[in-house]
Amino acid sequence: xxxxxxxxxxxxxxxxxxxxxxxxxxxxxxxxxxxxxxxxxxxxxxxxxxxxxxxxxxxxxxxxxxxxxxxxxxxxxxxxxxxxxxxxxxxxxxxxxxxxxxxxxxxxxxxxxxxxxxxxxxxxxxxxxxxxxxxxxxxxxxxxxxxxxxxxxxxxxxxxxxxxxxxxxxxxxxxxxxxxxxxxxxxxxxxxxxxxxxxxxxxxxxxxxxxxxxxxxxxxxxxxxxxxxxxxxxxxxxxxxxxxxxxxxxxxxxxxxxxxxxxxxxxxxxxxxxxxxxxxxxxxxxxxxxxxxxxxxxxxxxxxxxxxxxxxxxxx
Numbered sequence: 001x002x003x004x005x006x007x008x009x010x011x012x013x014x015x016x017x018x019x020x021x022x023x024x025x026x027x028x029x030x031x032x033x034x035x036x037x038x039x040x041x042x043x044x045x046x047x048x049x050x051x052x053x054x055x056x057x058x059x060x061x062x063x064x065x066x067x068x069x070x071x072x073x074x075x076x077x078x079x080x081x082x083x084x085x086x087x088x089x090x091x092x093x094x095x096x097x098x099x100x101x102x103x104x105x106x107x108x109x110x111x112x113x114x115x116x117x118x119x120x121x122x123x124x125x126x127x128x129x130x131x132x133x134x135x136x137x138x139x140x141x142x143x144x145x146x147x148x149x150x151x152x153x154x155x156x157x158x159x160x161x162x163x164x165x166x167x168x169x170x171x172x173x174x175x176x177x178x179x180x181x182x183x184x185x186x187x188x189x190x191x192x193x194x195x196x197x198x199x200x201x202x203x204x205x206x207x208x209x210x211x212x213x214x215x216x217x218x219x220x221x222x223x224x225x226x227x228x229x230x231x232x233x234x235x236x237x238x239x240x241x242x243x244x245x246x247x248x249x250x251x252x253x254x255x256x257x258x259x260x261x262x263x264x265x266x267x268x269x270x271x272x273x274x275x276x277x278x279x280x281x282x283x284x285x286x287x288x289x290x291x292x293x294x295x296x297x298x299x300x301x302x303x304x305x306x307x308x309x310x311x312x313x314x315x316x
Contacts, residue, residue, distance in 0.1 A: 003059055004225065010055060011229055018048055018236070032097050033243040041240030046076075049233040056229075063283050067221035068230055070290040074220065074266075075234030077259055077297045078213045080252065082206060083242050089201050092158040093194045099180055103195055104239040107202030114207045115214070115231050122214055123224055133270050136215035140267030143212055148260035163204045167197055206235070212263065219266035220289055253307060258300025265292050 021044075033041075049072055057065035086104070095103060126132050158164055167173065171192050178184040178193035185191070210231075217227050269276065269289070276285060 007056065007059055007225060011052065011225070014048065014052065015232065015236075018045075033101055033240075035244065038240050038243035042237060042244050045233065045237035045240060049237070052229060052233065063286060064221070064223055064226055066283065066286040066290060067223060068226045070286060070293055071217045071220045071226055071230035072234055073290070073293050073297065074216055074262065075213055075230055076237065077255070077262075077293070078209060078216075079234055079238050079241060080245065080255060081259070082209050082238060083245055085205050085209075086202060086238075086242055087246055089158045089198055089205070093198050094177075095195065095198055096177065099177065099195060100243070101239065102180075103198055104202065104242060107199045107206075108235055108238055110199065110203035111206035112232055112235055114203060115210055115235065116228065118207065118210055119214060119224075119227050119231065122218065123222070123227065126218060126222065133218065133273065136218060137267045137270030140212070140215055140219065140263045140270070144260040144263035144267060147263065148257050150256070158201055161201070163201055164197065167192075167200060173197060206238075216263055216266050219270045220286070252301055252304045254300045254304040255297070256300075258296040261296045262293055265289075265296075 050069075053065055053069045053072070056068055090100065172189065174184065174186070174191040174193055176184065176191075176193055177195050178191075180195065181193060182196040182199070183190050183192055214227070214231070217230060221227060266289070269285070280288070
Protein backbone atom coordinates (compact mmCIF):
# COMPACT_ATOMS: atom_id res chain seq x y z
CA UNK A 1 0.00 0.00 0.00
CA UNK A 2 1.57 3.33 -1.12
CA UNK A 3 1.33 6.68 0.65
CA UNK A 4 -1.66 7.83 -1.39
CA UNK A 5 -3.65 4.70 -0.55
CA UNK A 6 -2.73 5.03 3.14
CA UNK A 7 -3.96 8.64 3.23
CA UNK A 8 -7.22 7.75 1.46
CA UNK A 9 -7.76 4.83 3.86
CA UNK A 10 -7.09 6.97 6.94
CA UNK A 11 -9.33 9.75 5.60
CA UNK A 12 -12.19 7.28 5.03
CA UNK A 13 -11.76 5.67 8.45
CA UNK A 14 -11.57 9.02 10.26
CA UNK A 15 -14.67 10.19 8.42
CA UNK A 16 -16.69 7.12 9.42
CA UNK A 17 -15.59 7.28 13.06
CA UNK A 18 -16.21 11.03 13.24
CA UNK A 19 -19.72 10.68 11.82
CA UNK A 20 -20.49 7.87 14.28
CA UNK A 21 -19.29 10.07 17.14
CA UNK A 22 -21.18 13.10 15.88
CA UNK A 23 -24.41 11.13 15.46
CA UNK A 24 -24.07 8.96 18.53
CA UNK A 25 -22.53 11.28 21.12
CA UNK A 26 -22.90 14.85 19.94
CA UNK A 27 -26.36 14.71 18.37
CA UNK A 28 -29.68 13.39 19.57
CA UNK A 29 -32.95 13.24 17.68
CA UNK A 30 -35.27 16.22 18.25
CA UNK A 31 -32.70 17.86 20.52
CA UNK A 32 -32.36 21.64 20.43
CA UNK A 33 -28.69 22.51 19.93
CA UNK A 34 -27.43 25.16 22.33
CA UNK A 35 -24.61 27.61 21.61
CA UNK A 36 -22.41 25.59 23.99
CA UNK A 37 -23.14 22.32 22.14
CA UNK A 38 -22.53 24.04 18.79
CA UNK A 39 -19.21 25.40 20.05
CA UNK A 40 -18.06 21.90 21.11
CA UNK A 41 -19.14 20.40 17.78
CA UNK A 42 -17.48 23.18 15.77
CA UNK A 43 -14.28 22.73 17.77
CA UNK A 44 -14.49 18.97 17.14
CA UNK A 45 -14.72 19.32 13.33
CA UNK A 46 -12.08 22.07 13.10
CA UNK A 47 -9.69 20.09 15.33
CA UNK A 48 -10.26 17.00 13.18
CA UNK A 49 -9.56 18.97 9.99
CA UNK A 50 -6.30 20.34 11.44
CA UNK A 51 -5.32 16.87 12.74
CA UNK A 52 -5.68 15.58 9.17
CA UNK A 53 -3.48 18.49 8.04
CA UNK A 54 -0.76 17.28 10.44
CA UNK A 55 -1.15 13.69 9.28
CA UNK A 56 -0.96 14.74 5.62
CA UNK A 57 2.22 16.74 6.32
CA UNK A 58 3.79 13.73 8.07
CA UNK A 59 2.92 11.24 5.32
CA UNK A 60 3.16 13.30 2.11
CA UNK A 61 5.13 16.40 3.03
CA UNK A 62 4.51 20.13 3.31
CA UNK A 63 3.22 20.92 -0.20
CA UNK A 64 -0.02 18.81 -0.21
CA UNK A 65 -0.58 19.62 3.47
CA UNK A 66 -0.38 23.38 2.86
CA UNK A 67 -2.59 23.06 -0.22
CA UNK A 68 -5.13 21.13 1.85
CA UNK A 69 -5.27 23.67 4.72
CA UNK A 70 -5.50 26.57 2.23
CA UNK A 71 -8.39 24.86 0.43
CA UNK A 72 -10.08 23.99 3.74
CA UNK A 73 -9.91 27.58 5.01
CA UNK A 74 -11.23 28.81 1.67
CA UNK A 75 -14.19 26.43 1.86
CA UNK A 76 -14.78 27.14 5.55
CA UNK A 77 -15.04 30.89 4.95
CA UNK A 78 -17.39 30.38 2.02
CA UNK A 79 -19.54 28.24 4.34
CA UNK A 80 -20.65 31.37 6.19
CA UNK A 81 -22.43 32.53 3.02
CA UNK A 82 -24.12 29.12 2.87
CA UNK A 83 -25.30 29.55 6.45
CA UNK A 84 -26.93 32.90 5.69
CA UNK A 85 -29.02 31.27 2.95
CA UNK A 86 -29.76 28.24 5.17
CA UNK A 87 -31.20 30.60 7.80
CA UNK A 88 -33.46 32.21 5.18
CA UNK A 89 -34.71 28.76 4.10
CA UNK A 90 -35.49 27.63 7.66
CA UNK A 91 -37.30 30.88 8.45
CA UNK A 92 -39.24 30.87 5.18
CA UNK A 93 -40.58 27.34 5.75
CA UNK A 94 -41.05 27.88 9.52
CA UNK A 95 -39.01 24.82 10.46
CA UNK A 96 -39.30 23.97 14.15
CA UNK A 97 -36.02 24.24 16.03
CA UNK A 98 -36.12 20.63 17.22
CA UNK A 99 -36.01 19.53 13.54
CA UNK A 100 -33.05 21.73 12.61
CA UNK A 101 -30.29 19.23 13.38
CA UNK A 102 -31.79 16.26 11.51
CA UNK A 103 -32.80 18.30 8.46
CA UNK A 104 -29.34 19.91 8.27
CA UNK A 105 -27.64 16.53 8.62
CA UNK A 106 -29.59 14.93 5.76
CA UNK A 107 -29.21 18.01 3.55
CA UNK A 108 -25.47 18.12 4.18
CA UNK A 109 -25.03 14.38 3.51
CA UNK A 110 -26.79 14.88 0.16
CA UNK A 111 -24.60 17.92 -0.52
CA UNK A 112 -21.47 15.82 0.04
CA UNK A 113 -22.64 13.22 -2.49
CA UNK A 114 -23.37 15.95 -5.03
CA UNK A 115 -19.99 17.62 -4.39
CA UNK A 116 -18.07 14.36 -4.83
CA UNK A 117 -19.77 13.90 -8.21
CA UNK A 118 -19.17 17.54 -9.14
CA UNK A 119 -15.50 17.43 -8.10
CA UNK A 120 -14.89 14.14 -9.96
CA UNK A 121 -16.35 15.56 -13.17
CA UNK A 122 -14.54 18.91 -12.74
CA UNK A 123 -11.12 17.35 -12.12
CA UNK A 124 -11.57 14.93 -15.03
CA UNK A 125 -12.46 17.80 -17.37
CA UNK A 126 -9.47 19.87 -16.25
CA UNK A 127 -7.12 16.89 -16.73
CA UNK A 128 -8.52 16.41 -20.24
CA UNK A 129 -8.87 20.09 -21.17
CA UNK A 130 -6.31 22.16 -19.23
CA UNK A 131 -7.53 25.39 -20.88
CA UNK A 132 -10.69 25.13 -18.75
CA UNK A 133 -8.63 26.51 -15.85
CA UNK A 134 -8.46 29.82 -17.69
CA UNK A 135 -12.24 29.77 -17.99
CA UNK A 136 -12.50 29.08 -14.25
CA UNK A 137 -10.07 31.94 -13.63
CA UNK A 138 -12.20 34.40 -15.61
CA UNK A 139 -15.30 33.11 -13.83
CA UNK A 140 -13.71 33.71 -10.41
CA UNK A 141 -12.61 37.22 -11.44
CA UNK A 142 -16.17 38.04 -12.48
CA UNK A 143 -17.70 36.42 -9.37
CA UNK A 144 -15.26 38.22 -7.09
CA UNK A 145 -15.96 41.58 -8.77
CA UNK A 146 -19.74 41.14 -8.50
CA UNK A 147 -19.46 40.00 -4.88
CA UNK A 148 -17.22 42.93 -3.92
CA UNK A 149 -19.30 45.60 -5.66
CA UNK A 150 -22.63 44.41 -4.22
CA UNK A 151 -23.36 46.22 -0.97
CA UNK A 152 -26.30 44.02 0.02
CA UNK A 153 -27.05 40.40 -0.74
CA UNK A 154 -29.86 40.17 -3.24
CA UNK A 155 -33.07 39.27 -1.48
CA UNK A 156 -33.49 35.52 -1.72
CA UNK A 157 -36.96 34.08 -1.33
CA UNK A 158 -36.86 30.25 -1.18
CA UNK A 159 -40.50 30.10 -2.31
CA UNK A 160 -39.50 31.99 -5.46
CA UNK A 161 -36.52 29.78 -6.30
CA UNK A 162 -36.47 27.64 -9.44
CA UNK A 163 -35.82 24.56 -7.32
CA UNK A 164 -38.98 25.11 -5.28
CA UNK A 165 -41.07 25.75 -8.41
CA UNK A 166 -39.68 22.56 -9.95
CA UNK A 167 -40.63 20.53 -6.88
CA UNK A 168 -44.06 22.16 -6.76
CA UNK A 169 -44.67 21.32 -10.41
CA UNK A 170 -43.69 17.64 -10.24
CA UNK A 171 -44.45 16.57 -6.66
CA UNK A 172 -47.57 16.75 -4.45
CA UNK A 173 -46.44 19.12 -1.68
CA UNK A 174 -48.01 20.10 1.62
CA UNK A 175 -47.19 23.09 3.82
CA UNK A 176 -47.29 20.82 6.88
CA UNK A 177 -44.05 19.59 8.45
CA UNK A 178 -45.71 16.21 9.07
CA UNK A 179 -44.59 16.26 12.72
CA UNK A 180 -41.01 15.67 11.63
CA UNK A 181 -41.81 13.34 8.70
CA UNK A 182 -40.72 13.89 5.12
CA UNK A 183 -43.68 12.13 3.52
CA UNK A 184 -47.23 11.77 4.86
CA UNK A 185 -50.31 10.10 3.40
CA UNK A 186 -53.60 11.87 2.92
CA UNK A 187 -56.58 10.02 1.45
CA UNK A 188 -54.19 7.22 0.56
CA UNK A 189 -51.93 9.53 -1.49
CA UNK A 190 -48.37 10.53 -0.54
CA UNK A 191 -47.65 14.19 0.18
CA UNK A 192 -44.15 15.60 0.56
CA UNK A 193 -43.82 17.83 3.60
CA UNK A 194 -42.08 21.17 4.04
CA UNK A 195 -39.16 19.35 5.71
CA UNK A 196 -38.61 17.32 2.52
CA UNK A 197 -38.57 20.55 0.50
CA UNK A 198 -36.08 22.14 2.92
CA UNK A 199 -33.70 19.17 2.65
CA UNK A 200 -33.73 19.35 -1.16
CA UNK A 201 -33.21 23.13 -1.06
CA UNK A 202 -30.26 22.83 1.34
CA UNK A 203 -28.49 20.27 -0.86
CA UNK A 204 -29.26 22.19 -4.06
CA UNK A 205 -28.19 25.58 -2.69
CA UNK A 206 -24.90 24.08 -1.49
CA UNK A 207 -24.30 22.77 -5.00
CA UNK A 208 -24.85 26.30 -6.35
CA UNK A 209 -22.23 27.59 -3.89
CA UNK A 210 -19.92 24.82 -5.09
CA UNK A 211 -19.87 26.53 -8.51
CA UNK A 212 -17.71 29.20 -6.85
CA UNK A 213 -15.83 27.17 -4.27
CA UNK A 214 -14.68 24.18 -6.34
CA UNK A 215 -13.08 26.27 -9.14
CA UNK A 216 -11.40 28.29 -6.36
CA UNK A 217 -10.01 25.10 -4.81
CA UNK A 218 -8.79 23.99 -8.24
CA UNK A 219 -6.84 27.25 -8.31
CA UNK A 220 -5.08 26.14 -5.13
CA UNK A 221 -4.49 22.46 -5.93
CA UNK A 222 -5.13 19.87 -8.64
CA UNK A 223 -4.68 16.98 -6.18
CA UNK A 224 -7.95 15.03 -5.94
CA UNK A 225 -7.30 14.02 -2.33
CA UNK A 226 -6.75 17.66 -1.32
CA UNK A 227 -9.94 18.77 -3.08
CA UNK A 228 -12.10 15.93 -1.72
CA UNK A 229 -10.85 16.14 1.87
CA UNK A 230 -10.93 19.94 2.17
CA UNK A 231 -14.47 20.10 0.76
CA UNK A 232 -15.84 17.25 2.85
CA UNK A 233 -14.33 18.46 6.14
CA UNK A 234 -15.65 21.99 5.51
CA UNK A 235 -19.15 20.79 4.58
CA UNK A 236 -19.36 18.41 7.55
CA UNK A 237 -18.67 21.34 9.86
CA UNK A 238 -21.55 23.33 8.37
CA UNK A 239 -24.19 21.99 10.77
CA UNK A 240 -22.42 22.99 13.98
CA UNK A 241 -21.31 26.28 12.38
CA UNK A 242 -24.96 27.00 11.56
CA UNK A 243 -26.00 26.72 15.22
CA UNK A 244 -22.95 28.69 16.35
CA UNK A 245 -23.32 31.60 13.93
CA UNK A 246 -27.05 31.83 13.16
CA UNK A 247 -27.45 34.75 15.54
CA UNK A 248 -24.27 36.51 14.45
CA UNK A 249 -23.85 35.79 10.74
CA UNK A 250 -25.47 39.10 9.75
CA UNK A 251 -22.86 40.96 11.81
CA UNK A 252 -20.05 40.05 9.36
CA UNK A 253 -20.93 42.86 6.96
CA UNK A 254 -17.55 42.90 5.24
CA UNK A 255 -16.86 39.17 5.06
CA UNK A 256 -18.34 39.14 1.55
CA UNK A 257 -15.72 41.65 0.41
CA UNK A 258 -12.94 39.60 2.03
CA UNK A 259 -14.07 36.46 0.20
CA UNK A 260 -14.38 38.47 -3.03
CA UNK A 261 -10.74 39.59 -2.83
CA UNK A 262 -9.64 35.98 -2.31
CA UNK A 263 -11.68 34.82 -5.34
CA UNK A 264 -10.16 37.58 -7.51
CA UNK A 265 -6.66 36.66 -6.28
CA UNK A 266 -7.14 32.95 -7.09
CA UNK A 267 -8.74 33.79 -10.44
CA UNK A 268 -5.77 35.99 -11.37
CA UNK A 269 -3.39 33.26 -10.18
CA UNK A 270 -5.10 30.72 -12.47
CA UNK A 271 -4.88 33.05 -15.45
CA UNK A 272 -1.20 33.83 -14.81
CA UNK A 273 -0.21 30.25 -13.89
CA UNK A 274 2.29 29.85 -16.75
CA UNK A 275 4.30 32.96 -15.80
CA UNK A 276 3.98 32.45 -12.05
CA UNK A 277 5.44 28.93 -12.37
CA UNK A 278 8.57 30.43 -13.94
CA UNK A 279 9.16 32.66 -10.89
CA UNK A 280 7.86 30.67 -7.92
CA UNK A 281 7.80 26.99 -7.02
CA UNK A 282 4.54 25.33 -5.98
CA UNK A 283 5.31 25.42 -2.24
CA UNK A 284 5.94 29.18 -2.32
CA UNK A 285 2.73 29.70 -4.32
CA UNK A 286 0.76 27.70 -1.76
CA UNK A 287 2.22 29.67 1.17
CA UNK A 288 1.31 32.95 -0.56
CA UNK A 289 -2.23 31.70 -1.26
CA UNK A 290 -2.65 30.59 2.36
CA UNK A 291 -1.39 33.98 3.60
CA UNK A 292 -3.79 35.89 1.34
CA UNK A 293 -6.74 33.74 2.48
CA UNK A 294 -5.89 34.18 6.17
CA UNK A 295 -5.31 37.96 5.90
CA UNK A 296 -8.42 38.66 3.80
CA UNK A 297 -10.86 36.50 5.77
CA UNK A 298 -9.63 37.39 9.26
CA UNK A 299 -9.21 41.05 8.26
CA UNK A 300 -12.78 41.30 6.91
CA UNK A 301 -14.20 39.67 10.07
CA UNK A 302 -12.28 41.97 12.43
CA UNK A 303 -13.17 45.00 10.30
CA UNK A 304 -16.86 44.01 10.47
CA UNK A 305 -16.67 43.65 14.26
CA UNK A 306 -14.91 47.04 14.51
CA UNK A 307 -17.69 48.74 12.52
CA UNK A 308 -20.36 47.02 14.63
CA UNK A 309 -18.76 48.27 17.84
CA UNK A 310 -18.42 51.78 16.46
CA UNK A 311 -22.03 51.69 15.29
CA UNK A 312 -20.92 52.81 11.87
CA UNK A 313 -23.19 52.17 8.87
CA UNK A 314 -21.84 49.82 6.24
CA UNK A 315 -21.66 52.51 3.56
CA UNK A 316 -19.85 54.96 5.82
